Amino acid sequence: MPVSVYIPSPFRRITANRENVTVEGDTVGEVLDAVERVFPGFANLVYDADHRVPTHINVYLNNTEIHDLDGIDTKVSDGDQVAVIPALAGGSGESDV
């Protein structure tokens, strides 16, 4: 079923600057894999070497982090939105406090 994936600006270099990508999948993991098929390299951003989502990245289904659901096995429904949100550290200057 079609699911929209929100891509934040730090990851858009992989998705040709597209902020939303619509792909097919029945689980969050399948959805992320589908994005990788369309935009190779995406998986390198959202998975570590063991194909796990690293703890500095949160994946949300609608507005709930998937660790509060069933992780990447969480079922998705038609019209759901997945968002992949990395930790950001910018704020002051150039690492100056």
Added chain:
Amino acid sequence: MSDAATTPRSEALTPDEVMRYSRHIIMPQVGPQGQRKLRNAKVLVIGAGGLGGPVALYLALAGVGKIGLVEFDVVDLSNLQRQVLHQTADVGKPKIVSAEEKLNAYNPHVQVVKHHTPITSDNAMEIIGDYDIVVNGADNFATRYLVNDACYLAGKTLVDGAILLFDGQATVYKPGSGCYRCLYPDPPPPGLVPSCAEAGVLGAITGIVGSIQATEVFKQILDIGNPLVNRLLLVDALTMEFRTMKLRRDPSCPLCGDNPTVTELIDYDAFCGSPPLEMPAATA
């Protein structure tokens, strides 16, 4: 600083203050009592740059009585695209001096306390202990985890914000309702997430996120509205969309969880795999 040092904090607002803050005082959510709360408030801002600048600016304009700044960098020409407290003539000057000058020029009634030092595990508890609320505008993960841990251990509310490229994030951590480690248990490997210097940042996004942080500070002081507690606000300047994600306390969090293992400040440079910060020399 001027009147703040001589005006007893319990006293009624002066005619000058009533005039200066009239657009706040006229709102029933603030009123004279709320304005006195702002005058009595003590807020620490980590960083006087992209985020800390607009935060401190709006705190000063609103009459927050004591504003602490933690900053040890000097103003660089590349800062001026976004850092509203610093101007061309300030290049080479310590940011904390430049910031104090501007804040006192905007409002001489507020007290600006300068902490001209890196915040570290050795001084964080002492610095934070003097304030009611802490605002995070740091630019590196080591400082973010340090400030998070120190605020939780000191029982202080932390108003957090971060930016990169065209994106911003903001939330409020109140002790017991989740923390930065609940949101991001571990930092990214060194070099994986670029800094603003490496990837860039839209200058105006610092104003958006900094203003949101300042707003959350006011709400905390005035005890009004619905704070960004247990919510992570995502700002996308390119789509101009705001998203709010749920954020919960993680029972397995090593800091604020049910069985904490982080009970005192640690070596955050080692935790984040980052080199220790060094004070640059001021050139003017």
